[in-house]
Amino acid sequence: MITGRVLLLNFSYEPLGTVGVARAVCMWFRGKVFVEENDGANVLRSPSQTISVPSVVRLRTYVNVHRKRNESTMKRARIYIRDKYRCQYCGDHRHASDLTLDHILPRAQGGESTPQNLATACVPCNQRKGNRTPEQARMPLLTSQRYLSIGLDRVLLCHYAESKPEWKKYLFMEEFEVEQKIAA
Known part of the structure; x- marks a missing residue:
């Protein structure tokens, strides 16, 4: 089969x-x-x-889908995939064991642990940024906030689509690929 x-x-x-x-x-x-x-x-x-x-x-028929608000299942791995295992501050590609999740708006300043507020960071960049926003730390994000806001379910579909180019038009990936190239 x-x-x-x-x-x-x-x-x-x-x-x-x-x-x-x-x-x-x-x-x-x-x-x-x-x-x-x-x-x-x-x-x-x-x-x-x-x-x-x-x-x-x-x-053949429309199915009404109720999406769960909490996308915590496999959140860390999905965010690493979304960010392509690249630190969003210095741009270094790293192995998952050498990466951390950084709160863009720190929790101490009211930030939540949502995919839109989390970015992949290497340990040195995460420590350097500390408990500050990227602006306060003068460490701009390499990827736009708009790209970071895509749903984690869609991230996995886009990951699969890298080996299936015929999927790209159904996932509207061209727009995000152009945006990532500009940010890189």
Whole structure:
């Protein structure tokens, strides 16, 4: 059986997450989804038919999704992925064990532990910044606050999309890629 992930879109083209290839094919056979993009390289064969492996599927009906406000599940790893394992103050790429999460607005000044207020920092930069804002410490962020505000669920989808270029148009990644290149 072919393994891999398939991007699942709501009827409105809103990304919902990923499903396995087998589940996507079952959903297609049951008439639950439209196939928007095919893998192109892989096919599934049965005695009576051959089908291309889907890469992006879209639900045939709209599903109302209630997003959880607390995105704490795997927050640290997702923030490292969002920031591409790069210190947001000096730009150094580091291993996860050499990185910390920094509160952009320190907790002592009313900052919360939300993904929008957390940035990846190396230990020396985090210690140098201390209990100050980036402006107070004269350590500007290399990535814009707008980019840091994208949801952590979307971060994982964008991470998967690095190896699946056909997903990019459904995740609206081009805008963020341009913004990151400008910041770098």
